[in-house]
Amino acid sequence: MNTLGCLDVPTSGKYILDGEDVSKKNDDELAYIRNNKIGFVFQGFNLLHKLTAIENVELPLVYLGVSARERRERAHKALESVGLAERENHTPNELSGGQQQRVAIARALVTNPPILLADEPTGNLDSKAGKEVMDIFQELHQKGNTIILITHDADVAKQGSRTVRIQDGKIFEEGS
Amino acid sequence: MSIWQAFKMAVKSVWSNKTRSALTMLGVIIGVSAVIAAVGFAQSCMKAVSGLIEGLGSNVVTAVITDYSSRNSIKVSDLDKFAESSPYIESISPFVMKNDMVRGNGENKYTSILGANEKYLAMDNIEIEFGRNISSTDIQNSSKVAVLCSAVTKKLFPDGDAIGKTIKINGVSFEVIGTTKSTMNDADGTDDDQVIIPVNVAQRTLKISSVTMFMASAASSETIDLATQAIEKYLYSIFKDDDSFMIITQESMLSMLDQITNIMMLIIGGVATISLVVGGIGIMNIMFVSVSERTREIGIRKAIGAKKSDIMKQFLIEALLLTVVGGIIGIVLGVLIIKYVVGAIDALTPVYSKEWIIAAFTISAAIGIGFGVFPANKAASLNPIDALRNE
Numbered sequence: 001m002n003t004l005g006c007l008d009v010p011t012s013g014k015y016i017l018d019g020e021d022v023s024k025k026n027d028d029e030l031a032y033i034r035n036n037k038i039g040f041v042f043q044g045f046n047l048l049h050k051l052t053a054i055e056n057v058e059l060p061l062v063y064l065g066v067s068a069r070e071r072r073e074r075a076h077k078a079l080e081s082v083g084l085a086e087r088e089n090h091t092p093n094e095l096s097g098g099q100q101q102r103v104a105i106a107r108a109l110v111t112n113p114p115i116l117l118a119d120e121p122t123g124n125l126d127s128k129a130g131k132e133v134m135d136i137f138q139e140l141h142q143k144g145n146t147i148i149l150i151t152h153d154a155d156v157a158k159q160g161s162r163t164v165r166i167q168d169g170k171i172f173e174e175g176s
Numbered sequence: 177m178s179i180w181q182a183f184k185m186a187v188k189s190v191w192s193n194k195t196r197s198a199l200t201m202l203g204v205i206i207g208v209s210a211v212i213a214a215v216g217f218a219q220s221c222m223k224a225v226s227g228l229i230e231g232l233g234s235n236v237v238t239a240v241i242t243d244y245s246s247r248n249s250i251k252v253s254d255l256d257k258f259a260e261s262s263p264y265i266e267s268i269s270p271f272v273m274k275n276d277m278v279r280g281n282g283e284n285k286y287t288s289i290l291g292a293n294e295k296y297l298a299m300d301n302i303e304i305e306f307g308r309n310i311s312s313t314d315i316q317n318s319s320k321v322a323v324l325c326s327a328v329t330k331k332l333f334p335d336g337d338a339i340g341k342t343i344k345i346n347g348v349s350f351e352v353i354g355t356t357k358s359t360m361n362d363a364d365g366t367d368d369d370q371v372i373i374p375v376n377v378a379q380r381t382l383k384i385s386s387v388t389m390f391m392a393s394a395a396s397s398e399t400i401d402l403a404t405q406a407i408e409k410y411l412y413s414i415f416k417d418d419d420s421f422m423i424i425t426q427e428s429m430l431s432m433l434d435q436i437t438n439i440m441m442l443i444i445g446g447v448a449t450i451s452l453v454v455g456g457i458g459i460m461n462i463m464f465v466s467v468s469e470r471t472r473e474i475g476i477r478k479a480i481g482a483k484k485s486d487i488m489k490q491f492l493i494e495a496l497l498l499t500v501v502g503g504i505i506g507i508v509l510g511v512l513i514i515k516y517v518v519g520a521i522d523a524l525t526p527v528y529s530k531e532w533i534i535a536a537f538t539i540s541a542a543i544g545i546g547f548g549v550f551p552a553n554k555a556a557s558l559n560p561i562d563a564l565r566n567e
Contacts, residue, residue, distance in 0.1 A: 035481020063481040
C-alpha cells in the first residue's frame, strides 16, 4: 500500500506507474507523483480539522500551485460530485463519518489523478455510510477512474472488477 | 507552493493558537522593548550630560589638584603671575571651595562656598541679575562681600530683595552685593547653587590655604590646546608628577563621555542580545512542541503532495511571523516607555535611536529564522508513513 501510494520506494523490484519507473525517484519527485497521480483515501479520513471541507479539498491544488480562483472552482466541483456541495464550509468535526470520507474522496479526486488509492475506506464507517461511500466509488469507476481499494470486507471486495488476494505478503489469488 | 500561500497557512496556524502564540511572542516583545527602552534611557542621559559639558564653554580649561598631600602647593599670587606670563591665557580664576551652611534672613541653606576672583562669572557664563560682581578692589581690600547664585537667592530671599543684606558663613558676616541669573544650560543646577566670595577672604573664612582648583580661559577656542599645554607644563613644574593634577576641557570631557557611552552601549547590547536569544529559544521550544503535536497533519500534507520545502516554508514562516509581530509590538512598547517614562523625568529629553530600533527588529527576525530552522527541518524531514501512523 505504501509503495503503491509512492509513500515509500520498494527495497527491491520495480514499480511502474503511469508508464514511469518510480522506484528510483527522490523525495520531491515522489511528492509530485503523490500530488498529481494518486488520490489517497484513508480508513481514518485524515482530514485537517482546522480547515473547512472545501479548504481540505483545495489543499492538494495549493501544493500543485493552482491559482486561488481555479482552486475554489475545482474543489467545489469535486465536492459536488460526492454530493456535499452545500456543506463545503463546515469543518470535519461538524460532519458525519460518511460525509468526512466523502470529503476525503473529493480531495483525492480534485487533481484528476489516474489512480485512486483507497485503504479500507469503509473500515471506520457504519454499513449505511459504507454503502454511500462504495456507491460513490462505483460511480467514479463507471466514469473511468482507476480505483485500487484495499479491504478485509468480502462484500466490499465483491464489488471490484478485479480482485487480488494477498496473504502474508504474497499474492495468493488473482481473478476478475 | 508560493510564499504567499505558505504565509497564509502560517497566519492561519498562528491565529488558531492565539494564547500559545501570544505567550511565545512575549519573550520577543519583552526583549525588544527592553533593548529599545534601555538604549533610549541611556542615550537620553548622555544627551543631558553632554548638554552640561557644552555649557562649560569651549575655550575654558579647568584644572583640579588631586594630590593634597604634596608638599608643593599653588598660591593665589603664583597663579596670577603665571597667567600674566603666558600669552595663551586670557584670564584665570583660582578656586577655593567648600560646602557649608549659609544663614541669612532667618533661613539656612547648605550650599557650595566658592572663593574666586572677579573673572570667574564671565568664564563660567554666569550673568549678574541685580547688583554687581565682586571686583579686584574687593579682593585687594579683603572685603567681606558675596554674590548669591539664583538657587541660594531663592531660598534665603524668596522676595528677591537681597542686595545690601547680610548673610553668615562659618560665623562670619558678608554683605550681599549681587545676585545671578539662573543658568539654563545646567540641568542639575550646580552653577546656580553656590555663593561666590573673594578668594582671599574664602581662604581665611574656610581655613584653606592652597588653591585646589582653578579655571582659565584661552583667548579663543583655537588657542585652547596651547593654553592647555601651558597649564600642564606649569603644573608639572610645580608637582613634578602627572598624577597630581587633572586638566579638564570641554573636549576631554566630551571624549570621555563618548567612551562611557560606547561602553554602556556594549553592555546594554550584550544584555539585550541575551534576552533576545532567550526569547528565540522560547520560540524554538514552542515550535518543536508544535511540530510534535502536528505530526499527523504534516503526514497528511505530505501524502497529498507537499514537498519537503513546502513544509519547511510553512513552519519557518510561522516562526518568523511570531518574531516579527513580537518585534513590532516590542518596538511600539519600547518607544512608549521612552516617551512616557523617560519623558516624565524633567532633566531628560527623550532620545529615540533609529539604528537601535532597526537593529532590535532585525535581530529578532534573524532569531526567528535561526531558531525556526531546527523545528522546521524536523517537520520537513518526517517520513510520511510514520507521520500518518502517529495518533
